[in-house]
Amino acid sequence: MKCLICSGDSAGEVCNKCIRLEKILYQKEWSYKEGMFIKKSEDYRIAISNMRISGRVAICDNPKGLNSRLDNMSHYLMNVKECTQVSYQGKKTLMIGIENSTGENAKYSRYCFLPGFDDVEQLVNAIFDAKKKAASLTERIRQSNGISTGAVEVTPTQTSADIKVSAPVAAPTPAPAASTTSSAAAAAAAKTVAPVSRPAAAPALAAPSTYDTVALSGIATDISEFETKIKKLKVLRDNGILSEEEYLEEKKKLVNIF
């Protein structure tokens, strides 16, 4: 399998090297009792990072929720195609549709059901926000690996009408209400409103730069590590310990790892 981010060899959709740059942005655990007569409580979990969606949910190969199995899953975030409220075992339930249709990996569709999950809008909004971070991180990793793919597109996420998704964060514009009131009143209103809205807004604004810094420092470490190893190989070759062929072979292996 090839890593969907850097195209390197990988056991999963995202390779271990890329996973080192992963930052969890949202996660929640909950329990849900399933079954008609003998109710059995099961633990569920969902997490969104700047790369993946993962957790322990009911997984199906069909959107109807038939023959589901409770299991761990982990997918590249850009493969999240759909977040909709559906009927699952007779109850309104969030379904997350995941589809891989690109790259050299096998094409598949998978449907994850989150029964009893009550934080739907926060989760769906976290997915929308995290996709933007995943796009910029993917772009940066590819650039540092010398893969020029240009801008990485944020894949669309379909939602049902009953899930409110916040508008994409655009450049701040003055509130329309300000123009209908006097500027003094608007200023006074802004003063009283600002401290209330700040605690909620601040983490969202601060987050991207923090993650970017972490991602870049991770890449920088990898590159310097790579250079050190290449230098060592050159020394071995120059001293006749490695033949030219062996040197090229080892160098090739290194390039594949990094």
Ligand SMILES: [Zn+2]
């Ligand atoms: Zn990778």
